[in-house]
Amino acid sequence: xLSPAEFVESYAGIGERKAGAGVLKLLLSGILAGFxxxxxxxxxxxATFSIENTSVTKIIGGVLFPLGLIMVLVxxxxxxxxxxxxxxxxxxxRIHLKAMLRNLAVVYLGNFLGALLLxxxxxxxxxxxxASGLILKTVSTAAAKCALPFGRAxxxxxxxxxxxxxxxxxxxxxxxxIGRAVGAFGPVCCFVICGFEHxxxxxxxxxxxxxxxxxxxxxxxxxxxxIDISALTWGNFLLHNLIPVTIGNLIGGCGLAALIWAMxxxxxx
Numbered sequence: 001x002l003s004p005a006e007f008v009e010s011y012a013g014i015g016e017r018k019a020g021a022g023v024l025k026l027l028l029s030g031i032l033a034g035f036x037x038x039x040x041x042x043x044x045x046x047a048t049f050s051i052e053n054t055s056v057t058k059i060i061g062g063v064l065f066p067l068g069l070i071m072v073l074v075x076x077x078x079x080x081x082x083x084x085x086x087x088x089x090x091x092x093x094r095i096h097l098k099a100m101l102r103n104l105a106v107v108y109l110g111n112f113l114g115a116l117l118l119x120x121x122x123x124x125x126x127x128x129x130x131a132s133g134l135i136l137k138t139v140s141t142a143a144a145k146c147a148l149p150f151g152r153a154x155x156x157x158x159x160x161x162x163x164x165x166x167x168x169x170x171x172x173x174x175x176x177x178i179g180r181a182v183g184a185f186g187p188v189c190c191f192v193i194c195g196f197e198h199x200x201x202x203x204x205x206x207x208x209x210x211x212x213x214x215x216x217x218x219x220x221x222x223x224x225x226x227i228d229i230s231a232l233t234w235g236n237f238l239l240h241n242l243i244p245v246t247i248g249n250l251i252g253g254c255g256l257a258a259l260i261w262a263m264x265x266x267x268x269x
Contacts, residue, residue, distance in 0.1 A: 001173050001174055001175065001179065002172070002173040002174075002175075003173075003264075004173075004260065004263070004264040005264040005265075005266070006173075007169060007172065007173050007260075007264070008088055008092075008260060008261055008264045008265060008266075009266070010172070011085055011088050011089065011169075011172065012088055012089045012092040012094050013089075013094070014089075014172070015085065015086040015088060015089025015090070015094065015095060015100075016089050016094040016095055018078070018083060018086060018089075018103050019086065019089065019094075019095040019096075019099035019100060019102070019103055020099070021078075021103070023106055026078055026103060026106040026107055026110065027106055027107075027109065027110045027113075028110065029076070029077045029078035029107070029110065030077070030078045030079075030080070030106065030107040030108070030109065030110015030111045030113070030114065031110045031111075031113050031114035031117070032072075032075060032077040032078075032110075032114060033072045033077035033078055033079040033080075033107070033110070033111055033114060033200070034110060034111035034112060034113060034114025034115035034116075034117075034118075034200055034203060034204075035114035035115065035117065035118050036068045036069075036071040036072050036075070036077060036114075037068040037069070037072065037079065037111070037114075037115060037198075037200045037201055037203075037204065038068070038114065038115040038118035038119065038201075038203070038204035039067070039068055039071070039118065040064065040065040040066070040067050040068025040069070040071075040201070041065065041068070041201050041204040041205050041208075042118065042122055042204065042208075043064050043065075043067065044060070044061040044064045044065045044192075045134065045137055045138055045141065045205075045208075046134060047060055047061075047064055048060050048061060048137070049131070049133045049134040049136070049137035049138075050131075050133050058192065058193045058195070059193060061192045061193070062188075062189035062190070062192040062193040063189065065188060065189075065192045065201075066167075066184055066185045066188040066189055066192075068201075069082075069164070069167060069168075069171075069184045069188050070171075070180070070181045070184050070185070073168070073171050073172075073180055073181075073184055074177060074180070074181075078103075078107040078110065078111075079107070079111065079168075079200065080104060080107045080108045080111050080199065080200060080249075081160075081161050081164045081165070081198060081199065081200060081249050081253055082164060082165060082168040082253075083103060083104055083107055084104075084161060084165055084249070084250060084252075084253025084254045084256075084257055085165050085168060085169065085253065085256075085257045086100045086103065086104075086257070087100075087253075087254045087257035087258055087261070088257050088260065088261045091258065091261045091265075092261070092265070108246075111200045111203060112200075112203050115200060115201075115203035115204040115207070116203060116204075116207050118204055119203075119204050119205075119207040119208040119211055120207070120211055122208055122211075123138075123208060123211035123212050123214075123215070124211070132221060135212055135215070135218060135221065136221065136222060136225050136227060138205075138208050138209050138212045139209045139212050139213060139218065139222050139227060139229060139232065140209075140222070140225075140227045141205050141209060142205055142206040142207075142208065142209020142210060142212075142232055142237075143209060143222075143227060143228060143229050143231055143232040145197070145202055145205060145206055145237075145241050146206060146231040146232050146233070146236040146237055146240060146241055147228070147231040147236075147240075148197070148240065148241060148244075149240075150240060150244045151244075153197055153240065153241055153244040153245050153248065154244040154245070154247055154248040154251075155248060156195070156196045156197040156245070156248065157196070157197045157198075157199065157244060157245035157246065157247065157248020157249045157251075157252065158248040158249070158251050158252035158255075159191070159194070159196045159248075159252060160191045160196035160197050160198045160245075160248070160249060160252065161198070161248070161249035161250070161251075161252035161253035161256070162252040162253070162255070162256045163187040163188065163190055163191040163196065164187065164188065164191065164198065164249075164253065165252070165253045165256045165257060166187045166256060167183065167184045167185075167186070167187035167188050168184070169183075169260065170183030170184065170186070170187065171183035171184040197241075197245040197248065197249075198245070198249065199242060199245045199246040199249050202237075202241055202242060202245060203242070206232075206237045206241060206242075207237070209232055210232060210233075210234060210237065213229065213232065
């Protein structure tokens with residue numbers, strides 16, 4: 001297992017390779033990661049829709065959702081939130097800011113496409129046969145996220161990506177697949193149970209709810225269950241959730257990376 005100082009040295013090289021990767025490779029790797037994180041969201045929703053106890057629901061979600069990040073790490077896919085650790089490479093002067101921003105932008109687009117594709121496929125292919133409870137869970141989750149105030153969404157995004165980047169760091173410190181899975185599991189489990197906001201996960205959760213609303217009778221079904229869907233629009237998704245959560249994720253992830261670098265760099269500040 002790598003020590004924190006060894007991780008900083010190792011990740012400086014990893015970030016350098018990420019910064020030099022071609023656009024097509026980054027885009028395809030981003031699509032795969034967005035799909036994988038979406039799978040974590042989909043299985044969490046499917047496993048908990050019939051459970052009324054909120055604590056049990058959160059615990060099950062905390063156990064299942066990390067499978068998405070584990071898939072990302074094992075397949076070598078590119079995840080926007082985890083790539084905030086490239087701040088280490090930037091501070092080590094192994095990459096330029098322009099190269100880091102290029103990576104984050106292309107990967108972000110890929111993550112969005114992958115998660116959006118899964119959300120569309122889940123509703124298009126599974127929607128007609130989905131239990132009403134699963135449809136309501138999908139819609140209510142999306143509606144609640146769209147109703148978050150800007151400041152709260154941003155703050156929850158900061159807290160989330162501190163844990164996600166800690167999970168990636170812990171996973172990359174391990175030298176075998178079991179160690180990587182265990183390292184990724186704990187912090188992600190914590191962020192799910194705490195209800196923090198992850199922009200790539202929301203690229204699945206909210207579009208899935210929006211696509212579900214287009215199903216015949218879904219609006220009436222939601223109204224009958226007392227679910228307020230007034231905030232569930234594409235505009236609110238982008239402006240009131242995705243933008244603040246993305247900003248928060250950037251602050252949290254880059255902030256943690258800067259802290260780890262400052263604590264464990266070879267040359268003291």
